[in-house]
Amino acid sequence: MRRMEPITDESPLKRSALDAEHRRLGAKMVPFAGWEMPLQFSGIVDEHNAVRHWAGVFDVSHMGRLVLSGRDAAALLRRALTYNVHRLKEWQAHYAVMCQEDGGVIDDVFLYRMDAGRFLLVTNAVNADSDRDHIAGLVEPGVDVTIDDIQIRTAMLAIQGPEAAPLLAETVTGALIEELPRHGCMEFELLGSNAVIAQSGYTGEDGFEIVMDAARAHAFWRGLLSARVKPCGLGARDTLRLEAALPLYGNDIDKTTNPFEAGLAWVVDLDDEPFIGREALLRVRETGVRRRLVCLKALEKGIMRSDCAVLHDGEVVGRVTSGGFSPTLGISIGMAYVPSELAGDGTSLVVDVRGRPLPVVVVKRPFYKRA
Amino acid sequence: MTSSPKDRRYTKEHEWARLGDGEAMVGITDFAQEQLGDLVYFDLPEPGAQVRQHAKLGEVESVKAVSEIYAPLSGEVIEVNQKAMDSPELVNQDPYGEGWLLKVRPADASEMDSLLSAEDYDALVATAEGGQH
Numbered sequence: 001m002r003r004m005e006p007i008t009d010e011s012p013l014k015r016s017a018l019d020a021e022h023r024r025l026g027a028k029m030v031p032f033a034g035w036e037m038p039l040q041f042s043g044i045v046d047e048h049n050a051v052r053h054w055a056g057v058f059d060v061s062h063m064g065r066l067v068l069s070g071r072d073a074a075a076l077l078r079r080a081l082t083y084n085v086h087r088l089k090e091w092q093a094h095y096a097v098m099c100q101e102d103g104g105v106i107d108d109v110f111l112y113r114m115d116a117g118r119f120l121l122v123t124n125a126v127n128a129d130s131d132r133d134h135i136a137g138l139v140e141p142g143v144d145v146t147i148d149d150i151q152i153r154t155a156m157l158a159i160q161g162p163e164a165a166p167l168l169a170e171t172v173t174g175a176l177i178e179e180l181p182r183h184g185c186m187e188f189e190l191l192g193s194n195a196v197i198a199q200s201g202y203t204g205e206d207g208f209e210i211v212m213d214a215a216r217a218h219a220f221w222r223g224l225l226s227a228r229v230k231p232c233g234l235g236a237r238d239t240l241r242l243e244a245a246l247p248l249y250g251n252d253i254d255k256t257t258n259p260f261e262a263g264l265a266w267v268v269d270l271d272d273e274p275f276i277g278r279e280a281l282l283r284v285r286e287t288g289v290r291r292r293l294v295c296l297k298a299l300e301k302g303i304m305r306s307d308c309a310v311l312h313d314g315e316v317v318g319r320v321t322s323g324g325f326s327p328t329l330g331i332s333i334g335m336a337y338v339p340s341e342l343a344g345d346g347t348s349l350v351v352d353v354r355g356r357p358l359p360v361v362v363v364k365r366p367f368y369k370r371a
Numbered sequence: 372m373t374s375s376p377k378d379r380r381y382t383k384e385h386e387w388a389r390l391g392d393g394e395a396m397v398g399i400t401d402f403a404q405e406q407l408g409d410l411v412y413f414d415l416p417e418p419g420a421q422v423r424q425h426a427k428l429g430e431v432e433s434v435k436a437v438s439e440i441y442a443p444l445s446g447e448v449i450e451v452n453q454k455a456m457d458s459p460e461l462v463n464q465d466p467y468g469e470g471w472l473l474k475v476r477p478a479d480a481s482e483m484d485s486l487l488s489a490e491d492y493d494a495l496v497a498t499a500e501g502g503q504h
């Protein structure tokens with residue numbers, strides 16, 4: 001038995017504030033985007049099912065966290081993001097995309113609008129430093145914006161699943177959770193320190209993300225475990241988000257893909273103020289996209305993985321960007337960019353799994369939708 | 372770490388072979404299934420196929436990744452464990468029993484001598500586990 005994709009990252013890895021908790025639970029730790037994070041605790045399928053039917057907690061402290069504040073913070077974010085931040089009221093949160101001038105995606109982010117011109121921007125771990133530098137580079141002299149990188153001094157937990165709200169209410173957060181509106185966020189006192197909670201997630205389930213003082217993370221984590229919330233790792237996070245057809249930066253979206261072909265038009269606001277990438281994206285909207293990110297479902301046993309070629313009539317028409325096994329469907333699923341004319345639901349395609357043809361069909365996204 | 376069964380021999384790549392009457396049963400070790408995590412699919416040769424010792428025997432897919440499996444012995448595949456193919460989690464649950472993978476008619480039973488004993492294999496695994504921390 002030999003793994004076919006060796007892990008090559010040898011650089012020193014950052015550790016979450018909860019590192020000791022993960023090791024105490026016997027988690028399998030892996031390098032990810034410069035961090036050493038838990039891949040799994042009890043097992044990927046077990047954790048996956050817990051989130052679908054109960055509640056799980058993920059340590060997502062590796063994600064980037066920037067607080068932007070000042071009179072001009074909203075204007076700066078309007079320039080940086082495709083989504084118009086002026087649509088967000090105070091204490092609302094929203095998914096957004098950050099593009100470069102040619103419309104390529106620099107990152108997909110989650111934006112919390114707090115009060116008094118303060119925003120919390122949650123970025124992908126792999127882009128945390130480059131996003132910060134990119135945004136800092138947009139600040140012109142005389143502009144009133146302060147950018148505070150709070151990643152290291154805070155921890156971030158995602159609590160996800162149908163029982164997430166009642167179980168979270170059993171912890172120190174108490175009944176507060178019930179006050180949180182849909183797509184809302186709020187600041188609250190957690191173990192004597194300020195924390196921010198938003199209704200959000202990356203699993204296709206209802207859930208919350210909480211950013212808190214790193215020093216309080218141990219106690220809160222243990223509180224969640226006492227409330228019978230299941231500890232979950234990056235493995236289940238990946239199978240859950242793939243079933244929900246949520247893109248993973250670096251796999252399904254990157255600088256060579258634009259938000260329209262990735263199915264992210266819903267976070268592109270082209271018709272008001274200018275932002276970086278607007279001209280390029282106006283042209284894309286005008287001409288239409290040549291390819292689309294589609295959901296592929298296998299029709300036979302065999303597992304499609306990222307980089308497998310996608311074929312139509314024997315010709316390579318695309319590559320799998322994310323692929324794996326769906327615990328909920330019991331078969332392999334994946335996503336791939338294919339020419340627009342092959343993107344319709346029901347289109348039959350073939351994925352080349354290391355020389356073996358795996359018949360697949362284009363299906364409506366997502367693969368899984370909560371009842 | 373519990374010790375591996377002494378009625379069979381092992382490869383450094385974490386496969387096992389147990390010699391019976393004119394046939395050998397082949398599988399992956401407990402350490403292998405533990406490392407791979409939840410198993411979901413096997414791609415193995417059909418009965419009648421010839422396999423060569425230490426050459427690629429097939430592939431095993433876990434939820435997370437794909438790995439290659441190597442043949443502990445040369446010979447002809449005479450049976451594939453259909454129960455394990457239909458329920459790959461059997462290999463996670465019982466890698467040395469119900470979760471065997473295939474039966475081979477050995478071309479040269481003396482190849483068994485070149486495989487690791489249970490004691491040597493356990494020592495290898497202990498080193499591998501130590502190296503992970």
